[in-house]
Amino acid sequence: MSIDSLLLAYVVSLLAVLGALALYSEFRRLRIEPAPSEDRLFRCEACAYVYTDDADVERSRCPQCGTLNTQISF
Numbered sequence: 744m745s746i747d748s749l750l751l752a753y754v755v756s757l758l759a760v761l762g763a764l765a766l767y768s769e770f771r772r773l774r775i776e777p778a779p780s781e782d783r784l785f786r787c788e789a790c791a792y793v794y795t796d797d798a799d800v801e802r803s804r805c806p807q808c809g810t811l812n813t814q815i816s817f
């Protein structure tokens with residue numbers, strides 16, 4: 744085998760190992776992380792308390808002071 748073939752085989756095998764490690768770590772991360780929540784985020788206008796509520800409500804009552812609040816939009 745020529746030196747060019749050896750270097751090509753070395754680089755290709757190194758890239759294959761790095762790709763396999765990247766795929767393994769991504770699948771492991773997806774398996775461990777919790778699924779994203781569908782809840783909406785609210786911030787009370789009266790007491791500044793931040794809380795979540797179901798995704799099907801437009802306005803939510805603050806659990807601290809009872810004020811109706813709208814969803815926070817980022």
